[in-house]
Amino acid sequence: MREVAVLGVGQSTFGKMPEISAAELGRDAVLAAVKDAGISPRDIQVAYSSRLYDAVITSQDVLKEVGVTSIEMINVENACAGGSTAVRGVWKEIASGHYDLGIAIGVESMTTSPIARKLIPPQKDDIEGQLGLTMPALFGLLARRQMAECGATPEDFAQVSVKNHHHGCLNPYAQYKKEFTVEEILNSRMICDPITLLQCCPNTDGAAAVVLCSMDIARKHTTNPVKIAASALLSAGYSWKRKDITSSPLGVETARRAYEMAGCGPEDIDLVELHDAFSTEEILRYEDLGLCKPGEGVAFLRSGAPALGGKVPVNPSGGLLSLGHPLSASGVRVVAEVTTHLRGQAGKRQVQGAKVGLAHMLGGFAVGLEAGACGIHILTR
Amino acid sequence: MAERVPIREGTFREGPDGGALLANKCKACGQIFFPKAKLCLACLHEELEEVPLSKKGTLYSYTIAHMPSSFFPPPHAMGYVDLPESVRVFAPLKIIEDKPFDVGMEMELVIEKLGEVDEKEIIGYVFKPV
Ligand SMILES: [Zn+2]
Numbered sequence: 001m002r003e004v005a006v007l008g009v010g011q012s013t014f015g016k017m018p019e020i021s022a023a024e025l026g027r028d029a030v031l032a033a034v035k036d037a038g039i040s041p042r043d044i045q046v047a048y049s050s051r052l053y054d055a056v057i058t059s060q061d062v063l064k065e066v067g068v069t070s071i072e073m074i075n076v077e078n079a080c081a082g083g084s085t086a087v088r089g090v091w092k093e094i095a096s097g098h099y100d101l102g103i104a105i106g107v108e109s110m111t112t113s114p115i116a117r118k119l120i121p122p123q124k125d126d127i128e129g130q131l132g133l134t135m136p137a138l139f140g141l142l143a144r145r146q147m148a149e150c151g152a153t154p155e156d157f158a159q160v161s162v163k164n165h166h167h168g169c170l171n172p173y174a175q176y177k178k179e180f181t182v183e184e185i186l187n188s189r190m191i192c193d194p195i196t197l198l199q200c201c202p203n204t205d206g207a208a209a210v211v212l213c214s215m216d217i218a219r220k221h222t223t224n225p226v227k228i229a230a231s232a233l234l235s236a237g238y239s240w241k242r243k244d245i246t247s248s249p250l251g252v253e254t255a256r257r258a259y260e261m262a263g264c265g266p267e268d269i270d271l272v273e274l275h276d277a278f279s280t281e282e283i284l285r286y287e288d289l290g291l292c293k294p295g296e297g298v299a300f301l302r303s304g305a306p307a308l309g310g311k312v313p314v315n316p317s318g319g320l321l322s323l324g325h326p327l328s329a330s331g332v333r334v335v336a337e338v339t340t341h342l343r344g345q346a347g348k349r350q351v352q353g354a355k356v357g358l359a360h361m362l363g364g365f366a367v368g369l370e371a372g373a374c375g376i377h378i379l380t381r
Numbered sequence: 382m383a384e385r386v387p388i389r390e391g392t393f394r395e396g397p398d399g400g401a402l403l404a405n406k407c408k409a410c411g412q413i414f415f416p417k418a419k420l421c422l423a424c425l426h427e428e429l430e431e432v433p434l435s436k437k438g439t440l441y442s443y444t445i446a447h448m449p450s451s452f453f454p455p456p457h458a459m460g461y462v463d464l465p466e467s468v469r470v471f472a473p474l475k476i477i478e479d480k481p482f483d484v485g486m487e488m489e490l491v492i493e494k495l496g497e498v499d500e501k502e503i504i505g506y507v508f509k510p511v
Contacts, residue, residue, distance in 0.1 A: 127389045127416060128471045131495075131505065132450035132459045140444030141461060148442075148484045193445040238422060240414070240469070245442070245461075367416070 001095045005218030005225040006379065008037025008211035009336035014175045014324050017205045018111040022051060026062030026107040029207035029329075033103065033336075034066070037211040038221055041066040044211070046102035047073045048089035050082030050328040053113030062105055062207075072099075080275060080363025082106060083208065083331020084233060084375020090212045091231045091377075100214045106332035107207035116203070128367050135365065136200055136278065140192030143280040145246050147194070152283065152298045154194045158185035160279035161199050161321055163307050168318025170308075170349035175204050175324040185279075199279035204324025208333035226342045229356075230262035230378035236370040250374050251288025251362065258376040259290070264356060266290035269312055269378075271341055271351040273334035274360040276319040282306075286314070289360065289376075308349065316341065316349045331361035335377050342381040356380050383497065388505035392416050393492055394433070395504070400492035401433035402506060404468060415468050436490040437511065438464040443474055443482045452496035452503065462488045462508050475509035487511040 010032025012025045049059040059073035078085040083106030090102040146152040168174035188198040218225035236250040276282040283297040292300035306314035317337045338357035340346045364372015393402045406413045407421035408428040420427045443460030458474040488508040495505040
């Protein structure tokens with residue numbers, strides 16, 4: 001296996017932009033990533049794109065807008081982990097020596113998708129969905145157990161949202177740049193008790209892209225490339241094997257594989273970008289990723305460790321809560337965000353001295369399974 | 382009278398005793414599945430037998446949703462109920478004024494009409510505080 005570097009990163013504006021097509025969003029992200037990499041779009045040898053809604057030949061659709069045709073293009077879907085899947089696809093192509101340079105693209109136009117302004121609908125054979133189970137309801141059920149087992153309070157959950165919105169105010173890409181207080185978060189409309197509106201990530205349009213290449217090529221562009229030290233992707237196991245729904249065998253095992261591959265542990269991580277679709281969820285993920293011990297996520301939050309300036313800033317970008325969540329784009333966006341920090345180019349939200357960062361994304365729901373898939377990349381410089 | 386159809390064929394039976402949820406159990410390893418599995422998802426054995434589940438269990442978790450779902454106007458409750466057979470069932474919950482939900486409380490199965498679709502009565506299962 002060859003070492004793989006992140007050569008360029010880019011993203012489109014994130015927001016509600018029904019007048020802009022998915023191809024245009026993708027184009028903006030690709031042009032930004034290519035420019036950042038200092039290459040021509042025609043240097044791209046292979047592309048992986050991820051998109052969930054109304055998605056057919058997304059790579060072709062996006063890349064034809066930037067003068068790229070007639071190369072190998074692969075289109076993937078893996079719910080919210082689709083973007084991670086695209087990054088891992090390109091990583092494999094380069095690590096294995098099939099290609100020397102490729103691009104991973106994640107794009108979603110939520111406002112023009114069939115689920116615009118709606119919740120993600122249950123599938124036809126999803127009896128739990130037909131009986132009322134939605135993503136916010138699922139996280140409401142999880143939150144109740146976090147309260148029962150770990151002593152979490154509604155104020156703790158709201159604090160995650162306060163933190164991530166604060167981070168988002170420092171990020172020019174954030175859809176919502178607004179500070180909130182715990183009271184404002186708690187007093188927003190109740191969605192699924194105890195989760196209120198300002199603790200749910202908004203539906204958002206957006207795209208992100210990363211250019212990956214072999215270390216040989218990267219060293220021609222920079223003396224200090226950002227390296228992909230680990231790429232891990234795993235599908236979930238059966239939910240009936242789980243006694244305690246606040247622990248995630250999927251997240252724990254994906255993280256274990258990633259740390260093993262990178263040859264490091266959670267104590268070495270300087271920043272984390274993760275799937276905070278709901279404020280309550282972020283606390284669960286601290287534990288999955290081993291940032292703290294099982295059951296100690298609330299204490300970790302209260303210690304200030306995951307805030308900017310803390311021990312391991314989590315979602316310094318503002319996370320899905322303030323950036324919004326263009327589903328398939330988020331998994332690529334977190335890799336771009338971590339890269340930006342490792343280069344020291346993250347401006348006001350910069351995690352000082354970051355050398356090792358972890359980009360996580362998780363998604364999907366099916367009756368009988370814990371989730372869909374979890375993808376983790378560890379980047380180093 | 383409107384035609385009565387179950388929300389999912391084979392997930393429960395009705396009856397004068399109040400009915401029951403129907404699971405299936407692997408004849409080789411004993412693992413129980415609800416909803417039923419086609420083959421044992423633990424050991425892959427292909428012979429499973431239908432077993433009715435207990436009508437009473439304990440509330441593992443709950444949430445009250447403040448937006449509509451397919452059958453229920455807001456606010457509506459749902460939760461996980463742990464049954465003695467080591468099966469955790471997701472189900473809508475009946476909100477009863479003087480019995481607020483609490484993790485660990487005893488719950489009881491009710492088979493009833495959930496709503497109407499295309500002039501058919503959709504029958505399903507819910508749990509209510511005992
Ligand atoms: Zn079996």
